Amino acid sequence: MNEHYKVSEADQAKRIDKLLSDVIQDASRSQIQLWLKEKHVHVNGDVVKSNYKVQEGDKISWTIPEVKPLELKAEDIELDVIFEDSDVIVVNKPSGMVVHPAAGHEEGTLVNALLYHCNDLSGINGVERPGIVHRIDKDTSGLLMVAKNDKAHESLVQQLVDKTVERKYVAIVHGTIAHEYGTIDAPIGRDPKDRQRMAVVDNGRDAVTHFQVLEHFKDYSYVECKLETGRTHQIRVHMRYINHPLAGDPKYGPRKTLELDGQALHAKSLGFTHPTTGEWKSFEVAPPEEFTQTLEYLRNKS
Known part of the structure; x- marks a missing residue:
């Protein structure tokens, strides 16, 4: 399927991958970058790279490849x-x-x-x-x-x-949380500034996270989060929203953080009604070694 778009004055100097991710509603930015790499996108008949800055009057054409x-x-x-x-x-x-x-x-x-x-x-x-x-x-x-x-x-x-499934997570977050308990009730949707991320936005989907502080450390807190809803990146987005982003989170956290392979987040417990027997089933598992070693490090440092 061939599609076309003429660049307006308002689009001037935007990256082509960013512009097309706004224009093509069903395509992610990474998907569009792949199309550019595979030469499915042309500007004025020429192949361009993802970082090409569009100019007013540019004629962009693209062919959505068969999946x-x-x-x-x-x-x-x-x-x-x-x-x-x-x-x-x-x-x-x-x-x-x-x-x-x-x-x-x-x-x-x-x-x-x-x-x-x-x-x-x-x-x-x-x-x-x-x-x-x-x-x-x-x-x-x-x-x-x-x-x-x-x-x-x-x-x-x-x-x-x-909302009858019980899901509890443990996380290590930046900063010392003043309250022992809290509820974050803030809608989550696609970040308008970066389609690769989610954010608290006015027109987002309802999202509710309950949290309890388990331990305080110097510059960090160990928390348990209970999900009422299950939005994409919900805990990561909500903790960033209250200025306590997850340690090690490459997408939502600060650069200066603990040395971890990704965010310090572990789905520790899960409970649901068995589909056939109707029996309540609940399970709990301890965090992995890297997570527990980080906790010990913080305890010794505090």
Whole structure:
């Protein structure tokens, strides 16, 4: 499909990847950068790079390439399975593992590992995300529930909608939080200044995070966060919003931070009603070694 756009005076000197991410509503900036690299975008008939600054009157044309279907392959990757029956699997995802395949992450994901572990995952989310009911970020560790059939999937999703799933996280954040308890009720949506990030915005989706301070350190706090909603990057965005961003967070935190491989965030507990038996199931796992070592470092330093 061929599309065209003529650059106006208001667009003058904008980067082409930024401009097109605003113009093409369904495409992310990284997707557009890939199109530019693969020469699907032309300015006045010429190929340009992502950092090209557009000029008034430029004629931009692009062809949206056909999406190549992902061929998911089962991979023998070790899984930390906390619970499993014919309906549900609960896994403890390690930090650094992507949940499902996407452009740039076709292999080595939790889904690839699950396909090797079992061949009966729900198909509601399509070929690319079999069984995936909810997600946690690549560098966030901890508990995730996966549906093994469509009936279980529908039940678990409805519980998320009804806010009856209990999800608690622990995090290390910058600064000393003055209050022992708090609730952040602030809508989250795409950051208008950077489409790669989320932010608290007026027209965002409802987002509520409850937190409790577990320990105070010099310049840092150890907190437990309970999710009422499950927006993308919710805890990371909300803690930044109250000026206590997560330690080690490359996207929402300060540059001067603790030396960590990603944000200090761990999904420690998960509770839900079993889709078939109706029994309340709850699970808890301790944070990974890097996280606990960082806590010890802060305790000794304080």
